[in-house]
Amino acid sequence: MAWLLVAGCARLGGREPVRGEIDPQVTAAVAARVPESCRAAVTTAMTAGERLAGPCATTQSRAAQEALSATRQRSFGLVDRTTVRLASMGLVLSQAHLCRRWPLRAPGQASLDVGAARLAGCNVRRYVGPLAVSVSASDGTSLPVMTVRSDQDGQVEVSFAEVDALLRARGRGGLGSFTALLVGRDGWAARVKLPELRAQLAQWHATWVGRGRGSPALFAELHPDDEAAAGMRTRALEASLKRQAEDAAAVDRGELSARRFLERHAWSPYRSLVEQKDGRSSP
Numbered sequence: 001m002a003w004l005l006v007a008g009c010a011r012l013g014g015r016e017p018v019r020g021e022i023d024p025q026v027t028a029a030v031a032a033r034v035p036e037s038c039r040a041a042v043t044t045a046m047t048a049g050e051r052l053a054g055p056c057a058t059t060q061s062r063a064a065q066e067a068l069s070a071t072r073q074r075s076f077g078l079v080d081r082t083t084v085r086l087a088s089m090g091l092v093l094s095q096a097h098l099c100r101r102w103p104l105r106a107p108g109q110a111s112l113d114v115g116a117a118r119l120a121g122c123n124v125r126r127y128v129g130p131l132a133v134s135v136s137a138s139d140g141t142s143l144p145v146m147t148v149r150s151d152q153d154g155q156v157e158v159s160f161a162e163v164d165a166l167l168r169a170r171g172r173g174g175l176g177s178f179t180a181l182l183v184g185r186d187g188w189a190a191r192v193k194l195p196e197l198r199a200q201l202a203q204w205h206a207t208w209v210g211r212g213r214g215s216p217a218l219f220a221e222l223h224p225d226d227e228a229a230a231g232m233r234t235r236a237l238e239a240s241l242k243r244q245a246e247d248a249a250a251v252d253r254g255e256l257s258a259r260r261f262l263e264r265h266a267w268s269p270y271r272s273l274v275e276q277k278d279g280r281s282s283p
Helices: 002-013 024-029 036-048 057-069 114-119 160-169 193-212 216-222 229-252 258-264 271-278
Strands: 076-082 086-095 123-126 129-138 142-149 155-159 180-181 189-194
Touching: 002 114, 024 036, 024 057, 036 057, 076 114, 076 189, 086 114, 086 189, 114 123, 142 155, 142 160, 155 160, 180 193, 189 193, 216 229, 229 258, 229 271, 258 271
Parallel strands: none
Antiparallel strands: 076 086, 086 123, 086 155, 129 142, 129 180, 180 189
């Protein structure tokens, strides 16, 4: 009995849910029975996976029920929370099932949430299972990168550095060569516009550096094309020279060995002076 329970749970989490968009062919078949006054609005909204408000809302609700009956789709992905950090993105995910009608997003929402699932009469549970991570290029082509798995609480973390490293290992140039990062099949869990993400991360990083909690040199390396990069390189050089001066003074006081200084600073305007103390000469 225990083995059957584990196997059953594995099957439930073995296939990803989907987003809220409805197949255009299914939408067309259902919309053909919608009154003409609402047909265009219902068709557009259902194809986009969005919920209508106003006089056509009830008509769309009936159409969404027909759409669910016309397909074998029974599982929909829900995003409870998204947290973007400097190095990663964290998600808390759920899954809608046993729905009475096809769940639809509120206008302007990027993904389905628990509210949309409740309106569609769905049962909701945490999503425990695989998530495909892929990237999209400017021409719309998609490249699978890796698969992550959400835990028992529906939580999952996607590391930007890991995705970048895997792409570089394949000779694809890293995240900078792509326009979007997709988490989940067809991006049901997240669709991140990478140019906007890079700008946001650069802004956060610059703020951290300004507060003394980050490295100007690392900023310049991670965001070479950002408008703040030149200033960060200058700050990094100034910080390096200050450290060299402090270390050279420590050598004079006998608090730091000349050999340790030379190991620490491969290039320095103080190097020749320190080499004299170490009995070396510059090449």
